Amino acid sequence: MTAQKRAQNINDVGIAISAFDAQTIRELGFQQPIDVATQTTNFSVNQLVTSIPNFTIRGVGVNDYAINQATSVGSYVDQVFIASPAMMLFQMFDTERVEVLKGPQGTLYGRNTTGGAVLFISKSPTEEPEASVDLEIGSYGYYMVEGAVSGPLSDTVRGRLAFNTTQSDGYQENIFTGEDHGGYDRVSARAILDWTPSDSVDVRLKVHVGKDNSSLNSFNVPGVGSNDSSSGTIDTIDGVPYRDNDSKGAALTIDWDLGNLVLTSVSSYDQLDRFEYGDTDGLFADGRIDQVLISDIDQFTQELRLASNGDGPVTWVGGLYYSEDEIEDGTIYEVTGAGFPPFVFGVPSSYATLDELGNTFQQKSQSAAIFGQVEWDVADRWHLTAGLRYTQEDKELNNVTTPWRVMPGPGESGPDEVGLLFPPASFDEDFDAVSGKFGADFRLNEDILFYGSISKGFKSGGFQGTLVFSPSNIIPFDEETVLAYEVGSKMTLADGRVQLNSAFFFYDYENLQAQGTIEGGAGGVENLFALQNIGDAEVLGFEIDLTAAPTERLNLALGVGYLDAEIVDPFIAEVQPDGRPAMSPKWNLNGRAQFVVHDAGSHYWFVRGDFNFQDDVFFDIYETPFLLEDSYWLFNAAVGVTSTDGRWRAEMWGRNLGDTDYRIGGFTGGVAGPVQIFGEPRTYGVSFSYLFD
Template identity: 35%
Template sequence: MNTRFTAALLASASIVAFSALPQAAQAQMFEEIVVTAQKRDQSLSDVGVSVTAFSGESIERLGFTNSVDIVAQVPGLNVGTPVGEGNNPAFTLRGVGLNDFNDNSESPIAIYQDGVYVSALAGMTFQLFDVERVEVLRGPQGTLYGRNATGGLIHFISKKPTDEFEAYARATYGSYNQIKLEGAISGPLSDTVSGRLSFSSNNHDGYNENRIGRDGNEADSKAVRGLLDFKLADNHNLMLKGYYSKADTIAAQYQHVPSDGVSDIYGYSDTDGDTHAGAYDRAGALNIEAYGVSGTYEGTWGEVDVTNVLSYSKTDKFHQEDTDAGPVSGILPTFQANIRQISEELTFSGGNDKFNWVLGGFFFDTKVVGKLDLLVNWYAGFANAVDSDPTVFDGLLGAGTPSLGATADDVLLPAIGYDVDYTQDTQSISGYGQVEYNLDEKWKVTFGLRYTNEKRHIEYLNAMPAGYLLNDAFGGVLGMQSYMDFRTGANNNGTGIPGLDAGAVGNLNDNDFNNVSGKVGLDYAANDDLLLYVSVSRGFKSGGFNAGFLDATDGLTTANVPYDSEKLTSYEAGFKWNSTGGMFRVNGAAFYYDYKDFQALGFSGLSQFITNSDATYKGMELEVGATPAEGLSIQLGASYLDAQVDGVFIDGVYFPDVTPVLAPEFTANGLVHYEKPVTALKGIVGATVSFNHQGSHYFDITNSASSKQKAYTLVDARLSWMSENESVELAAFAKNIFGKDYNVYSFDFTGTAGFLQEMPGRPKWFGAELTLRY
């Protein structure tokens, strides 16, 4: 076993031992979190699956402000931001994830908000406010939830309307002139109707300095959520929800790192060592607007509980990127997407002390309309060289980086222009069920089954407009003038992908998948304090289409456009133990994943595409909590992962036995919280210190040295005072106290342009907040 993981286990055991000392006699009970991981209210300790949950109070105490922040305190959960903060996140859980940032893709980690699946990647980064709890379920999902997922599930659950009036408001001021406001008002509107209205806004200056323009990585976000709770009759309830959010900011900027340590093909080099500063000629915009409505009916008919969730949502995104990350207008992509989603989930459930069952059906329909534009400019001197010697272009295709830079002809001219338009439609219908049967007071067996039918259709066109150097100089022989047109089956210039002429498309633009998956589990309640469980489950995620910048000159053919579904078989064993009196608890799980057709993202030149390969994952997690004294609570978590992908073909090269991206071998997290009434201050003083350690990991499936992020540890702290009646709270906080530099993603453009893109994580951040409650 990894020595660092062993050390973490020993540290955890030390805390458990410490918590058993005599002074622990005054310990208070852990806050008991009720979760709905198995579609009914249960204590977290009674659920025979690997779950991490946060209450709303814990989220406030830890200073989580958006959906990505929870990664800091969930063992085995990681996230990367391939296109920057606030944009499409790449979640991985136990190493299972997908780092493709194309908007027609879906994550194998299913994200839910108030029972509604969120398919849009651009809609997965949202503000956390007025939250009741968050649940993170590890492993394949499908026998209890509407959307099938191979890696796990994260459910964000809002606070509901109350029968009595309540309200709160919170104002935060922090580094980079951050001003964050949030609040909620809730209460009865009539004898049968109650409502809750919540809002949040977050604004701060850019923390990535632009020496020649507007700073990047700024925030200008707002969100509002409304809930209406109708009591239709005894045991019949209807909850209506509407939400709207908008981010209108200057996007995150990459750090420019010359591959050869000197300069890129544009003659630029950023070597000052400041990871939060650069010179960017393009202050790229990031605009994401999301809104939706849903209705959730819950009722009891006889002895059967019925739940129906119907939803509609829309997410629109516009993003401009300065890919060359320098002062030259070199590589300039623009990403646009409009994503419409409709979902309907109907479940029936029932049971008693002996037997519990759930039966459900799920319908999902989404349409993604994407538009991607890419302009690549080169110096006129290089253009002249291309005209006289076409082989000069070979370097830019990966054979080597041409030494170009500024010349006497220091004029930028358009060289390559991609104009991608696509429309992707997805319809999925599924039926699922799960039964739990108590064999006796100690043993319980679980069976689950799911059938899924999923259809996808895409229309894709990548055209190169006239007037670009390579179109003019080469007559379109690079295959970019009209790479492919699934709408007509035509290849207009006749020199692109062989065989893709009229009538030759066949069913390449249609996918139709049928899958049967399920679960078998066995729980053993050894006593009132210890639960043991084992399970075998299978997850499924359908295949799809590569719809980014695809170029035949990068070696891609029509066969690379569709990719296959992935299937994961999980073998898991775990335990949950609470000490008598609740002074401490320990949860642990070990797993083995047999992964078929794992979906891996690769790059070839300027083309990005998903390919399939088999993989094997194995590992474990451990979570320990203790209350060794009244007012003092300690929590620790650790994960160990050994993940290996059999091999992938990238740019014609086979890379065997690679590690998946965003899959560190070891992670650790923890917090210490202490609070105590102080009579002299007429209130309760609290302090929280937390940490998150990420082991080394890769950002590229080829495991290149340049894509490796070294291990790092982030430390946060919060100090608070709350009035005796809990109506007023003052707090000061610090995040990344020691100013650790680290990357949340990187791309290697060595072969095409002679530099690396590195996306830095947040710098140290300080602030204060005031909360008023009624």
């Protein structure tokens, strides 16, 4: 693992980490970042109403659907921080490793985060020529083709080209139209060139592109539809919600060995053009309530690190970080079905019904930081870690306004009328903070490590990116901080056949940022929803992760997580003292097992199963009864055969074998009324992989 910016054994590091290698990623069917949560303790995902994933680790996360909010859980792809949650819809393919770091991060990584960090590491070019292919075919017209070619291009250059296409018809059937919703249409490609011009310099250039033309699931209204059906549709010819997203980017990484020091530079540029036409009311009727999401996101990052390069008792790393991201967003809400008279919003029209409201803005964020961390083997068994960081972030929210459209309805005639509710407005705020970490590790022997740490995480404040009806509705929110206390252990037992890792933690959470309500924001007709500081919170919990190989044929893994999270000092009336933060289930479990049924020497047959359990959880911070998702279990299984040398593999698999109806998000209080989003139903299929060399 590379969680501390250098290669280390995961069990030698006093940090709570969940890690997945390439084989495990393939076996568990991880295809998008949200899938990682299913096998990670105290890790939850809420998809709210725009299909954008919001990560929460140990009760710390941003429960908001706006795309201009940096996440509390930082996500990194090959050392590059992802600024907007809208950019978290990328396809995982040709992935070497995923690492989930729990707790505040900031003394080593680009952006400071309060909840943790998720690292996605791509496979590297190889010294010898090789190629691989992975195929999957499954229910609902699903198929996936993934391939890679890798090897030397010259004495000093190595390259790797990988691609993935994922397609399906969709598992959600519209009850009224018979159309399929939620089908995949994703294509991604990545090229990596490694150049070693000298023994002391390594250069890596990575370029990636992606296109997502998937259809989207329609929402469900209470009592109608399930995880494989809906009555919702949109105002297009075939009525199927859809996405048209294009992404691209490049990163340049340079490592320069200076003898006792290593200088590293990581430069990156990423862009996302986003268009989504989504169903938001779950209804099939005239005057539907839909939304059109149009965004353009540009991100630039630059990081410089200087680190010690030796085996002495003291190691250190220091760095500078700068990032700049610009988000241009325009959202159109088709609200004919709500029946709002235009005058309610101050719209000067004689027509009977308002048809469209919009939400437009441009946000520019700049983040600069200086950070460092020192590790010291102070004695044979004791290891100390200290880190410090200063962060400065500047945010501008420009040209905020709310466009409207009124069209003639039944019995009316005339041209469409358009306008703005208020002249475009602009705002700016600056934020800065000092954060850090102090930790101590004690090694009882070579197999048992105990550790403790105190760390502080910081996430800057900002501006809401949701619908407003007046500049006065733009209320900047302050930064949030988490002071985290943690003790844990990592134990290798039974001659290496058992690994038992545990962590116990307490978080003092100040100025928690979550989606709150601005009362009477829409001319007294409806409330507005915006990210704001809703209170202080405390989180007490633990997690235990066990892996074991009782016999040569049996491998087991089990994770248990517990959270006692509560808001101790609410700032807004809707949040009750002792209320529970969103996406903070009290208990969560995950596990997997694989058993070799028959070993034929050159190949072996196996059966595999995995599960995850999530306790009752609220999707919002108000503890709204409709947004309480009851506890549920999900079970997956596979049977297959693989070569002993790992060259080829074939299996039959099934996911959500119990065909459990479970929700992954929901919303209430908007003009569409209560709506909800379900996870995937039971699916099944076959897969095959082969490595050529």
